[in-house]
Amino acid sequence: MKDSISIHAAPKPSGSNKKLERCTPKQERSRAIVNAIKQAGLLILKEDGPSKLTTTRISDRAGVSVGSLYRYFSSKEEVVAAIYEEQTKDDLAFVERVTPWFDALKKMPLEVGIRKIIECSIERHRSMMSLHGEVYLKSHRDYSLGSQLSSSLLTTTIRDFLECNRDSLLINDLDKTAFLIARGLSGMLRMTLDEEPGYIKDDSFVEELVLLFTRYLCAETGYKHSIEAEMKPKGCPDWIDAAI
Amino acid sequence: MKDSISIHAAPKPSGSNKKLERCTPKQERSRAIVNAIKQAGLLILKEDGPSKLTTTRISDRAGVSVGSLYRYFSSKEEVVAAIYEEQTKDDLAFVERVTPWFDALKKMPLEVGIRKIIECSIERHRSMMSLHGEVYLKSHRDYSLGSQLSSSLLTTTIRDFLECNRDSLLINDLDKTAFLIARGLSGMLRMTLDEEPGYIKDDSFVEELVLLFTRYLCAETGYKHSIEAEMKPKGCPDWIDAAI
Numbered sequence: 001m002k003d004s005i006s007i008h009a010a011p012k013p014s015g016s017n018k019k020l021e022r023c024t025p026k027q028e029r030s031r032a033i034v035n036a037i038k039q040a041g042l043l044i045l046k047e048d049g050p051s052k053l054t055t056t057r058i059s060d061r062a063g064v065s066v067g068s069l070y071r072y073f074s075s076k077e078e079v080v081a082a083i084y085e086e087q088t089k090d091d092l093a094f095v096e097r098v099t100p101w102f103d104a105l106k107k108m109p110l111e112v113g114i115r116k117i118i119e120c121s122i123e124r125h126r127s128m129m130s131l132h133g134e135v136y137l138k139s140h141r142d143y144s145l146g147s148q149l150s151s152s153l154l155t156t157t158i159r160d161f162l163e164c165n166r167d168s169l170l171i172n173d174l175d176k177t178a179f180l181i182a183r184g185l186s187g188m189l190r191m192t193l194d195e196e197p198g199y200i201k202d203d204s205f206v207e208e209l210v211l212l213f214t215r216y217l218c219a220e221t222g223y224k225h226s227i228e229a230e231m232k233p234k235g236c237p238d239w240i241d242a243a244i
Numbered sequence: 245m246k247d248s249i250s251i252h253a254a255p256k257p258s259g260s261n262k263k264l265e266r267c268t269p270k271q272e273r274s275r276a277i278v279n280a281i282k283q284a285g286l287l288i289l290k291e292d293g294p295s296k297l298t299t300t301r302i303s304d305r306a307g308v309s310v311g312s313l314y315r316y317f318s319s320k321e322e323v324v325a326a327i328y329e330e331q332t333k334d335d336l337a338f339v340e341r342v343t344p345w346f347d348a349l350k351k352m353p354l355e356v357g358i359r360k361i362i363e364c365s366i367e368r369h370r371s372m373m374s375l376h377g378e379v380y381l382k383s384h385r386d387y388s389l390g391s392q393l394s395s396s397l398l399t400t401t402i403r404d405f406l407e408c409n410r411d412s413l414l415i416n417d418l419d420k421t422a423f424l425i426a427r428g429l430s431g432m433l434r435m436t437l438d439e440e441p442g443y444i445k446d447d448s449f450v451e452e453l454v455l456l457f458t459r460y461l462c463a464e465t466g467y468k469h470s471i472e473a474e475m476k477p478k479g480c481p482d483w484i485d486a487a488i
Binding site for chain 1: 391420423427430431432434435436439443449451455460
């Protein structure tokens with residue numbers, strides 16, 4: 001956490017932080033209060049869990065009055081949103097700063113690198129879910145790093161990583177493969193957060209994802225194209241027709 | 245297309261069809277007008293393309309006055325939304341009705357079946373994009389079949405299909421694998437529509453997806469776990485820490 005927080009620079013998911021927009025904390029004191037509230041909220045979430053989060057507890061722990069809290073946040077949900085925004089901003093700044101991590105990735109053997117990419121994505125979702133699962137599952141799209149990273153840094157890095165391992169790869173198109181790993185994985189995880197959030201916490205799901213991508217990259221399939229099935233139901237839409 | 249359309253049964257994406265909600269077409273005549281407007285809009289989109297779609301042209305072709313059109317739709321965009329809703333309703337009804345297609349899938353060799361599943365998903369996106377690409381790319385989540393299919397029909401069907409091919413599979417957990425194919429694929433395609441829509445029209449992208457899933461299902465990888473890289477940048481967040 002930083003000592004002072006620039007409220008203006010924080011990403012603003014739709015519908016949240018109306019109070020923050022109205023009441024711009026231009027002075028050092030305002031910023032310190034907002035910062036203290038966010039830090040207090042974060043500590044309560046980490047130490048006591050979301051069920052213990054109330055505006056009274058947050059303001060107590062931050063050492064400010066409940067009235068002060070309500071000057072900047074209309075509800076505890078807005079405090080949680082601000083904590084997620086802050087976390088996302090910090091994570092984004094970190095990822096864009098740490099070239100050593102990206103350099104390390106390039107030097108990794110293929111499966112190790114792929115595993116790191118998948119584990120990092122999953123671990124970030126786990127870490128965010130552990131703060132306030134209910135809020136995160138509803139709003140995880142607002143706190144995605146991949147869609148905010150400058151000029152598709154992730155896809156480019158993964159493309160470079162694949163390029164370094166070119167000889168081991170059984171793929172045709174580095175750009176499409178890098179996109180599938182960088183962004184396709186992210187799409188899969190978003191869908192999993194929406195429909196099977198339990199899988200995110202399940203290590204055997206991570207193993208399935210590692211298998212999916214490592215086999216794609218460097219495995220030969222025993223299967224060859226087979227005869228097409230002839231069956232075609234009556235009155236089928238164009239898109240089924242085209243696919244059968 | 246059906247002769248008459250039940251407006252009430254249509255899914256209502258947020259923000260659209262306010263007029264439809266206010267002005268319920270209880271009488272046969274109202275339903276016939278709404279239906280004629282949707283059919284006229286669909287024909288213009290298919291024959292002349294989205295740039296030729298205007299409320300005047302729609303009402304001319306539907307044989308109703310512009311005033312009648314505005315009784316039910318506030319803009320041409322609302323007509324497009326209603327066309328997409330109707331299309332989605334038809335596709336959904338079709339998919340839920342055609343057990344022959346699902347039975348055919350079960351009898352297909354593994355790679356053929358996987359290819360069909362991928363091609364069907366892609367073809368439906370292509371077909372929807374061809375009507376009005378700009379509107380579809382903005383709103384494709386509202387017209388997803390998978391999330392509306394009754395009791396995860398798609399995941400269950402794919403699970404059954406995998407079960408029929410169990411001997412050829414190198415996977416551990418049928419449920420997770422079926423989820424990755426049924427819904428993970430859908431998450432990947434949504435991300436692709438958002439970030440690289442050109443790939444949806446690109447046949448070589450379809451081939452990459454076929455490779456991704458067929459190799460996962462029935463390929464052996466030459467790779468084994470290798471030594472973990474030791475490098476860890478300073479001040480890295482918990483989720484990077486956990487993954488390194």
